[in-house]
Amino acid sequence: MVYMKFPGRRRITAMTLPEVLVALLLLGLFLPSVFAINGVCLRLVSATKESTAALQGVHDRCETLRNLAFTDLTSSSYVQNLMVAPPNASDFCKNATEIVTMSAYPVATGVTQFTRSPNGSVTTNSVAASLGSTLVQVTISTSWSATFGGRTRSEETTTIVSNGTKK
Numbered sequence: 001m002v003y004m005k006f007p008g009r010r011r012i013t014a015m016t017l018p019e020v021l022v023a024l025l026l027l028g029l030f031l032p033s034v035f036a037i038n039g040v041c042l043r044l045v046s047a048t049k050e051s052t053a054a055l056q057g058v059h060d061r062c063e064t065l066r067n068l069a070f071t072d073l074t075s076s077s078y079v080q081n082l083m084v085a086p087p088n089a090s091d092f093c094k095n096a097t098e099i100v101t102m103s104a105y106p107v108a109t110g111v112t113q114f115t116r117s118p119n120g121s122v123t124t125n126s127v128a129a130s131l132g133s134t135l136v137q138v139t140i141s142t143s144w145s146a147t148f149g150g151r152t153r154s155e156e157t158t159t160i161v162s163n164g165t166k167k
Contacts, residue, residue, distance in 0.1 A: 047148040053092035054142045054155040061087035061098065061140045062157055070163035073102070073138075074131040076112055076124065083114050083122045094118070096144040104132035105160050136161045 015023075064087065065073060072078045083100060086093040098116040103109075110128030117123070138161055143154040 043148040047146055050092060050144065050146060051153065051155070053090050054096060054144060054153070057087045057090065057093040057096065057098070058140050058142050058155045058157050060093075061100065061142075062138070062159055065100070065138055065140070066159060066161055070136075070161070073136060073161060076114075076127050079112075080114055080122050080124055083116045084120060086116075086120075092144070093142075094120075096142045099139075099141045099143075101139040101141075102131060103128060103137050104130060105135040105137040108137075134163055 064082065065079070068078075068082075079100065079102070083098070087098070095118045097118060100114045100116075102112045108128070109130045109132075111126055112128045112131065113125040115123045115125055137158065139156065139158045141154055141156040143152055145151070146153045
């Protein structure tokens with residue numbers, strides 16, 4: 001037996017009210033969660049950018065100090081005047097707290113320490129009796145309040161600088 005199909009006689013149906021409500025509920029749960037995840041990802045990207053900028057600032061300051069003449073490096077007034085300017089031109093470095101600590105190596109006879117605050121003022125925390133004549137250990141630390149979570153974060157590096165004499 002062959003049935004004939006009539007193209008003009010389709011049954012018109014619509015979604016029922018419970019189906020529409022379930023779809024709206026799923027959409028109402030999905031969209032806010034996507035926006036919340038997006039917000040967390042953006043804050044993590046911002047935190048990563050801050051960490052990278054801090055690391056770059058620490059390395060820039062380290063290279064600046066390593067390229068000084070040894071007599072300038074061991075002069076507390078010279079280093080203090082040098083630290084008035086941020087390590088580089090980024091906005092992050094202008095708003096972070098930077099601490100430079102220098103001591104004779106391997107046996108320290110005191111520590112010279114400078115702190116550069118976010119407003120650009122440099123404070124001399126201590127001055128070593130002598131930084132020696134051959135090797136100086138330099139530690140540079142940058143700290144800031146993180147965007148993500150508001151915790152205090154820091155980056156630090158230590159290097160030993162020689163005056164260039166050979167033994």
